[in-house]
Amino acid sequence: MRTKRIDEIELYIREKKSVSLDTLCEVFNVSKNTVRRDIATLEQSGKIKKVYGGVTIADTPASKTLLPFSKRHQSFMKEKRLISQLAASHVCDHDTIFIDSGTTCHNIMPRKNARSLPTACRFL
Secondary structure, three states: OHHHHHHHHHHHHHHHOEEEHHHHHHHHOOOHHHHHHHHHHHHHOOOEEEEOOEEEEOOOHHHHHOOOHHHHHHOOHHHHHHHHHHHHHOOOOOOOEEEOOOOOHHHHHHHOOOOOOOEEEOOO
């Protein structure tokens, strides 16, 4: 059953060229942990490549040109700071916020100073 699902996931990725992990979870009705294990199997075989936000076929331009987090974090810093300032201005004391793992979101917490702020972060 797992082998069949992995084959189907590979075909789906080839058809779509690039797909998010959330989409794979929905399409194949499995948990994110299951998708991650299946993706790891496909990645080890060299058939697909993990990219920011999902997976792509190993030989596509997206899989070859995606910059690492540290490089993406350094690009467009002025714009990211402005977005972060605007987002932070909408958060009040004692709000609970969710911060994703993106490079823009990374700048929000320094804007909040020492406020009492329960925060949820997702690490992939």
